[in-house]
Amino acid sequence: MISLENVTVEFDQRRVLDDISVTLAEKRIGIIGANGSGKSTFARLLNGLQTATSGTVRIDDFDAAHDGRKLRRHVGFVFQNPDNQIVYPVVEEDLAFGLKSLKLPKAEIDRRIDDILARYGLFEYRSHPSHLLSGGQKQLLAISGVLVMAPRYIIFDEPTTLLDLRNRNRVERAIAELDQTVITVSHDLDLIADYDRVLVFENGKIAVDDTPANAIPKYRKMMA
């Protein structure tokens, strides 16, 4: 379970998140809001990439302020631009990157890489230069790089923004099939339409906290 209590985040005396208290226990949670509303900062708090100026962020047994490294293994993060997330020049090497930090035996690393490549139809690209993959394949590789670490939660920060419709649909299906708890930050309202819960951010606060059926029309009205 994710729990935030009185969380405030400030950058250069500018309040980006303002006294947020929320508990999230659903399997699919959507985060929407205008640019600069605080939604990405909220997502980064959950992976420990961002620390709160005040308040506490807890994910299961981890306190984000003190258990940063353990938390990042528990909560995966998929960024908007896969080109910034893929750090090794060859597909299988990139997938092995996080696994080496877990100090897993080579056989287990190879098994996990084989499984994830087969799952996303990337097996034939195992030894392929990562910069030559298509946009959709790169995003699937970025997702795979997080999934091989077997996190309990996965945060997606605008995962479909840079993709064409076909690749967007591939990524949507990939997210839908995940067993993990998923928190998706997105401007793509169709992507979160079937989620369990949607938070709408406005000026650093949660303006709406409801089902997608109720939250999305309210958000559209706010943006009109």
Added chain:
Amino acid sequence: MIAGLYIDGHSALHRAQAGLKVLALIALGTGVFLISDWPVLGGVLITVLALYPVSGFGPKILWAQIKPMIWLLILFFVVQLWLNDWQAGLVVILRLAGIVLFAGLVTLTTKTSDMLAALERALMPLARFGVNPEKVSLAFSMVLRFIPVIAHVGHEIRDAQRARGLDKSIIALIVPLIIRTLKMADDVADAIEARSFDPE
């Protein structure tokens, strides 16, 4: 370097240890500077060229290695021709071509991960002086990874500036490229942290 990324194969060079191949590259790189006889250097280059088909690489891949340096070789040859004579020009370009083509062959037949593992092993003795081999190896891998990405960003910016009629302006290319590269560096640092990189 971009053209020379690993290509799967089963040749003797593919099977050879990464460390040995890097040592051979260092030996060749040093050796050619001890030789100033152009027919001998020509023999070295022919041997390197012959290793391409032996390792399973056709003329297309060989051309991809040669093409980027052709103008540089011509320039060096012309400068030497002007300053010295044609033999001196030949010596310079044969040395350079031999080293670059062998380096290309090493990267074509060696997985980056094997190369970096060899580098990490080589750096291990320096760990007692505070050098972290894993961090150095990650830095090298990221250089290889981001050269094509930054080149792509450069093309994007050049196209955008061309559309605005600024295709002759170096500033219009360099400034946005530096800004985007710095922003990318921030994002990549975040991604590495998010993927729980642990060099300890």
